[in-house]
Amino acid sequence: MKKILFILSTLLLFSSCEKLFFDEAIETNDPMTNFEYLWNECDRKYSYFELKKINWDSIKTVYTGKVYPEMSDDSLFNVLGAMLSALKDDHTNLISDFNISRFGVKYLGQDNFDWRIIVDHYLGSDYYISGPLKHNFLPDENIGYVRFSEFSGIKNENLDFVLNRYKFTDGIILDIRENGGGYISDVFKILSRFINTKTLIYYVKIKTGEGHNDFSEPEPTYIYPYSGIKYLKKVIILTDRGTYSAGSLTSLGSKALANVSLVGDYTGGGLGLPNGEQLPNGWSFRFSVTQTLTLDKNPEYEKGVPPDYHVLFDWNNLNKDEILEKAIEIIKN
Numbered sequence: 001m002k003k004i005l006f007i008l009s010t011l012l013l014f015s016s017c018e019k020l021f022f023d024e025a026i027e028t029n030d031p032m033t034n035f036e037y038l039w040n041e042c043d044r045k046y047s048y049f050e051l052k053k054i055n056w057d058s059i060k061t062v063y064t065g066k067v068y069p070e071m072s073d074d075s076l077f078n079v080l081g082a083m084l085s086a087l088k089d090d091h092t093n094l095i096s097d098f099n100i101s102r103f104g105v106k107y108l109g110q111d112n113f114d115w116r117i118i119v120d121h122y123l124g125s126d127y128y129i130s131g132p133l134k135h136n137f138l139p140d141e142n143i144g145y146v147r148f149s150e151f152s153g154i155k156n157e158n159l160d161f162v163l164n165r166y167k168f169t170d171g172i173i174l175d176i177r178e179n180g181g182g183y184i185s186d187v188f189k190i191l192s193r194f195i196n197t198k199t200l201i202y203y204v205k206i207k208t209g210e211g212h213n214d215f216s217e218p219e220p221t222y223i224y225p226y227s228g229i230k231y232l233k234k235v236i237i238l239t240d241r242g243t244y245s246a247g248s249l250t251s252l253g254s255k256a257l258a259n260v261s262l263v264g265d266y267t268g269g270g271l272g273l274p275n276g277e278q279l280p281n282g283w284s285f286r287f288s289v290t291q292t293l294t295l296d297k298n299p300e301y302e303k304g305v306p307p308d309y310h311v312l313f314d315w316n317n318l319n320k321d322e323i324l325e326k327a328i329e330i331i332k333n
Helices: 002-021 031-045 058-063 073-085 115-123 156-166 185-194 248-252 324-333
Strands: 093-094 128-130 132-139 145-146 171-175 200-208 219-223 235-240 262-266 274-278 283-288 289-295
Touching: 002 115, 002 156, 031 058, 031 073, 031 283, 073 093, 073 283, 115 156, 128 156, 132 156, 156 185, 171 324, 185 219, 185 289, 200 248, 200 274, 235 248, 248 262, 248 324, 262 324
Parallel strands: 145 171, 171 235, 235 262
Antiparallel strands: 093 283, 128 132, 132 145, 200 219, 200 289, 274 283
16 A cells, blocks of 8 residues: 555645646747747756766757758757657657657667577476466476566565465576566565565655756655565576666666566666656657666666676577576575
């Protein structure tokens, strides 16, 4: 209940911020009017200019020259989408009926996951499927492997079954590589199963004014131990650059848990929660309006939550998953 109240209070804060400094859109298809509107909205509300060292005025100069009267919708979309991509943030998108702009942070690092290798050499084809979780015992190891590919709204019944099945193992491997995020509530549901006391996992601050550094005071975020089945032995979470948004929040939150370690590559970030609006021509857009901070109140992990053990996939050997092998080694030792 407390985690739900936190989410609701965050949404209420978003609403109050909108009332403070969000303008009403004026309906028009004029290219320059739409360009100026989008640039100004980002300038006033985007949350990571300082951290990413982005000169938004210079970006305006670059893209203003690409906008002209009578340009096609497709051309305007490409200009506006490219401008948003300069923020290097996959929570930043322009959305029309014919296209969606995106940055693609996962392509900043190498590919580090292949499900077929997992099935062929570790999991077997007779693995269990419990809601969004695919899982099985690893062969010849007293270890449970759990694949979680999307934060799609996990049920407590799914987690109950999985954790009960592997309760006598030496450890569990939770694989969230290439998990692009989804429901934030899943973060709290999962992490609450790995603790037995109330735990501070990170801080959040919200954009409250038009200046690039106008934020609320950092607010603490806690997880509370689940009242039912928990798993307090070793948990290894596998991550890569495709681990984004709720995946990064899970990775960041796990840093506060003594029995949980991260193995793999840096996550893709996405720790700022996005807020959506509409351009005067009817296209939608969104971008990050919050910052999630570490326990020492640093926003740096927006660039990627670092693993405790940095391991990359070797594509010269398709019979082995080096990241998974490292997780097995940590649990066994």
